[in-house]
Amino acid sequence: VQQRRTLAATPHYDIKKVGVVGLGLMGHGIGLVSAQAGYEVIAVEAQAPALESGKKRIDKSLSKILSKAVEKGKMTLEGAEKEKEKVERRITYSLDLAALRDADLVVEAIVENLDVKIPFYKQLGSLVKPTAIFGSNTSSLKIGDFAAPSGRPQQFVGLHFFNPVQLMRLVEIVRLHETEPAVFEAVRGYVARIGKTAVTCQDTPGFIVNRLLVPALVQAMLMKERGEASVEDIDVAMQLGAGHPMGPLHLADYIGLDTCLFILEGWVKKYPNEPAFIVPSSLRALVQGGKLGRKSGEGFYVWE
Ligand code: CAA
Numbered sequence: 001v002q003q004r005r006t007l008a009a010t011p012h013y014d015i016k017k018v019g020v021v022g023l024g025l026m027g028h029g030i031g032l033v034s035a036q037a038g039y040e041v042i043a044v045e046a047q048a049p050a051l052e053s054g055k056k057r058i059d060k061s062l063s064k065i066l067s068k069a070v071e072k073g074k075m076t077l078e079g080a081e082k083e084k085e086k087v088e089r090r091i092t093y094s095l096d097l098a099a100l101r102d103a104d105l106v107v108e109a110i111v112e113n114l115d116v117k118i119p120f121y122k123q124l125g126s127l128v129k130p131t132a133i134f135g136s137n138t139s140s141l142k143i144g145d146f147a148a149p150s151g152r153p154q155q156f157v158g159l160h161f162f163n164p165v166q167l168m169r170l171v172e173i174v175r176l177h178e179t180e181p182a183v184f185e186a187v188r189g190y191v192a193r194i195g196k197t198a199v200t201c202q203d204t205p206g207f208i209v210n211r212l213l214v215p216a217l218v219q220a221m222l223m224k225e226r227g228e229a230s231v232e233d234i235d236v237a238m239q240l241g242a243g244h245p246m247g248p249l250h251l252a253d254y255i256g257l258d259t260c261l262f263i264l265e266g267w268v269k270k271y272p273n274e275p276a277f278i279v280p281s282s283l284r285a286l287v288q289g290g291k292l293g294r295k296s297g298e299g300f301y302v303w304e
C-alpha cells in the first residue's frame with residue numbers, strides 16, 4: 001500500500017505533444033526540430049501576420065533540410081516529399097493559447113521582456129493541464145522570476161536553444177531548486193530525442209554560453225565605437241584568428257540587435273555592479289533606428 005501510494009503521488013511526465021509559443025527566429029526552429037523528431041507540435045503566435053511568417057519559415061527551412069538530404073544521397077526525392085508531408089502533418093498552428101491545453105511540454109520563445117513574459121506565464125498556467133512542463137527559451141532573464149507566476153515552479157525549466165536551432169547542437173537546461181527530478185529527466189529525454197546535446201546549469205545571468213558570449217559581442221561593439229577597427233576587420237579577425245564560425249558583429253546581427261539590447265538592458269538594470277554588463281551606444285542607436293540586424297534587413301551590415 002505504501003509503495004502504491006508513492007507511485008501514485010509521483011506524476012509521470014511522458015512528453016508526446018509539444019507546444020511552442022512564438023514562431024520568430026527561435027520558435028519556428030524549435031517547432032520544426034520537434035516535429036522532425038516525431039512529436040506532435042502545437043505552434044502558437046500572438047498575431048496572424050507573425051503566424052503566417054512562422055509557417056513560411058518552417059516550410060522554407062524544412063524544404064532546405066530535405067533538399068540537402070536528397071543532394072547528399074541520404075534520401076530519394078519521393079522519400080523527401082513523403083517526409084515533408086509527414087512532418088507538416090504533425091504541426092498544428094493557432095492564434096489561441098488555449099490550443100495548448102493538453103500539451104505535455106510548452107516551450108516559450110516570445111520576446112525577451114519580463115513585462116511580457118510574466119503576464120504570459122500567468123495566463124499559460126491557468127490554461128494548460130496541470131501536469132504539463134514549461135520550458136523557457138529566455139537568453140538572459142532569471143527563470144525563477146516567471147516560474148513562480150506560472151503557478152508550477154516544480155514543473156519549470158529553462159530550455160535554452162541556440163540560433164539557428166536547426167543547426168546548433170546544444171541546449172542548456174536550467175534547473176531550478178524547485179524543478180522535480182522527474183521533470184528534469186523528461187526534459188532531458190526530449191532534448192536527446194531531438195538530437196541535441198544537453199548541458200545543465202543554474203539560474204544565473206546568461207547561463208553558460210551567453211554569460212561568456214554576450215560580453216564579447218559588447219567588446220566588439222565598443223571597439224568599433226572607439227574607431228579601433230572596422231566592422232569587417234573585427235569579424236574577419238575573430239573568424240580567422242580565433243576560429244569562430246562568425247565574427248562578433250555578424251553574430252550580433254544574426255541574433256537580432258533588439259534581442260541583444262533587451263538582454264543587456266535587463267542585465268544592467270538587475271546587476272548594476274557587474275562591469276561586463278554594458279549597453280553600447282551604437283547598439284541602442286541602431287535599434288532605435290529600426291535596424292535590428294538580419295531580420296530587418298540592416299544592422300552592423302546591410303542584409304539582402
Ligand atoms: N534551416 C535549414 N537549413 C539551414 C538553416 C536553417 N535555418 N540555416 C542554414 N542552413 C543550411 C544552409 O543553407 C547550408 O546549406 P548548404 O550546405 O546546402 O549551403 C547549411 O545549412 C550550412 O549553412 P552555412 O553554409 O551557412 O554553414 P556554415 O558552415 O557557415 O554554418 C552556422 C552556419 C551554423 C550558422 C555557423 O556560421 C555558426 O555556427 N555560426 C555561429 C552561430 C552561433 O554562435 N549561434 C549562437 C548564437 S547565441 C544564441 O543563440 C543564444 C542567445 O540566447 C542569443
Ligand code: NAD
Nearest residue numbers: 022024025026045046050109110111112137138139163255
Ligand atoms: P523574435 O522577435 O524573432 O520572435 C518572437 C516572436 O514571439 C514574435 O514572432 C512575436 O510575434 C511572438 N510573440 C510575442 N509575444 C507573444 C505572445 N504573448 N504570445 C505568442 N507569441 C508572441 O525573437 P527570437 O529571437 O525568436 O527570441 C525569442 C526568445 O528566444 C527570447 O526570449 C530570446 O531571448 C530567446 N533567444 C533568442 C536567440 C537569438 O539568437 N535570437 C537565441 C536563443 C534564445
